[in-house]
Each structure stands twice: as C-alpha cells, then as structure tokens.
Amino acid sequence: MFLKPTAGRTVRDPVKGTLLPEEGAEVQKSTFWDRRLRDGDVVNADAVPQAKPVSTAKVTDTTTDGDKTTATTDTGSAR
Incomplete structure (x- = not known):
C-alpha cells in the first residue's frame, strides 16, 4: 500500500529505519501501518503518484484544402 505522512x-x-518521505512510499501492509492509519499518523494515497502530468491537447477539427491539411487543437484543461 502507498502511504504518506499526515501534514x-x-x-x-x-x-x-528511515523516515517515511513526505511524498509517500510503498510499504508492506502490517499491523504497524494499520495502527498508523487508525491513529491518523499517515494517510492512504492508494496509487503511486505520476512523475509528470499527461498532455490534454486534442485534435478537434481537421479540414483539407487541396494539398494542405490544417488541424486545430484544443489546449484547454480536461476537468
């Protein structure tokens, strides 16, 4: 399970024997970590964080004029 220390x-x-990093780490499930969760010392982050966000640009319209092809992109955020 992936845990992060509470702020x-x-x-x-x-x-x-080292401190759990602020960004979290994968740890083996045990009674120790179950107690830390119950006491509020750590939070379950459920998934390994991604290194970089993925681009949300997408092609929305494509037109063809003779030999030229023009594409427009929507670079707005996908929420």
Whole structure:
C-alpha cells in the first residue's frame, strides 16, 4: 500500500529505519501501518503518484484544402 505522512508528522519505517518521505512510499501492509492509519499518523494515497502530468491537447477539427491539411487543437484543461 502507498502511504504518506499526515501534514506536520514524521513516521519512521520500522523495516528500513528511515523516515517515511513526505511524498509517500510503498510499504508492506502490517499491523504497524494499520495502527498508523487508525491513529491518523499517515494517510492512504492508494496509487503511486505520476512523475509528470499527461498532455490534454486534442485534435478537434481537421479540414483539407487541396494539398494542405490544417488541424486545430484544443489546449484547454480536461476537468
């Protein structure tokens, strides 16, 4: 499971002996991590965060004029 420390808290990984990074880390499910979740020391982030956002540009209209093809793109955000 992927866990992140709650804001303002530090939690030491009992296996590695290091602090759980602020950006979170994948840890093995155990009673230790279940207690940290229950006590509010960490939050379950469910998925590994992506390194970079994916481009949302898409082709919305294509026209053909003789030998030329023109495409317009919509670069608005997809929410």
